[in-house]
Amino acid sequence: MHINIKYFGQIAEITQKEAETLEFSGNLVSDLLEVLNSKYENLKNKDFKVAQNQELVSFETELSGQDIALLPPFAGG
Amino acid sequence: MHINIKYFGQIAEITQKEAETLEFSGNLVSDLLEVLNSKYENLKNKDFKVAQNQELVSFETELSGQDIALLPPFAGG
């Protein structure tokens, strides 16, 4: 399936892009992260959460949506 | 002794004055209030606190200061 991935803040600094679309066949969020970790070496040590269709999900969640976002620590206000 | 008495808010409405000086020989705040209660009939049913030299005191406090104030319920803010 096609997955649209968005990157923000310090994560976008590492990926050097704000978004990309990947062709992907795994089941879980963690499967996708494995792919991203090998693609972007410096991602591993970074603190981030994952949103699927604009809701935070655990890494063990099944991939159901096409919109995935990697969100570094929030700093609002 | 001379006592300066200040009246505020609805208490001043009853006494029809904001201040007066009384010549008084009692010991306690309550003694003074007895005098005032007979002078101003409608004072009896009113809710108020007494400040002596700008500090709230109980009615059993000894009169030590010359400045007494009768303070109806506070309504700041």
Place this chain on the structure above:
Amino acid sequence: MKDKKPMKSVFKEGAITSEFIGNSIYKHQTKTSIGAHNIFLGQVRADDIDGKIVSAIEYTAYEDMANQKFHEIRESAFEKFELTCMHIYHSLGTVKAGEICLFVFVSSPRRKVVFEALEYIVEAIKADVPVFGKEIFEDESHQWKVNS
């Protein structure tokens, strides 16, 4: 950096305007150690009491004692909380419904502090400061306000 001025009057004649408040906020933009401001505003309500509408409150105070109490509240808040600055203004005289009669402004590097400090200060003002309010109805009759 603490803004501890000598005791001065907290009272202002008439309503506190939104321009005054905006200007007070503006003045704090040079204080770059501040991370959080918290502001309380008391506004006169057009309460409906047995069919009569409050059109204004006329404030009076035992001014000397009130300023002394405001000063004590201020000192005690600076002792309890790590505040960068604190400002309190209260109206005297007539304040119409919809207008502002109390302005309390606290600032600190961190937000948790301002929440605690502001509530502490406002509750102390309501409880301890001898200010009296005459609620004027539209028909010019009145009743005396009591804090709850």
Place this chain on the structure above:
Amino acid sequence: MKDKKPMKSVFKEGAITSEFIGNSIYKHQTKTSIGAHNIFLGQVRADDIDGKIVSAIEYTAYEDMANQKFHEIRESAFEKFELTCMHIYHSLGTVKAGEICLFVFVSSPRRKVVFEALEYIVEAIKADVPVFGKEIFEDESHQWKVNS
């Protein structure tokens, strides 16, 4: 009288000015059921981090998700607290040290409500809304801000 508007963006480009805040206060003077306002302002601190001074924060956000979260916070606050109205504004882009990046404004007939509601809303914003802050130092290096 509840001011429940349809979902709209909370974000504003650049700093939130004291004029904007003053004007927002002014607009509430026609709402005469209000007795208490409580306002939180987040201001950018010129923090000293290992000898380097923060001169600005550059804010970005996952805007769609953030506006959805702001909307949920708003709905949940109206459910929990008896509020007359509520306004939230957050900056995007560059906000200099001393300038205001967050403005939360709640109003109610009674004061107890506004204290509880404001703290609830501000904490929810800090915890749940995907906004990111790049702290720019005077030498143009940077680090990423993390809420504590």
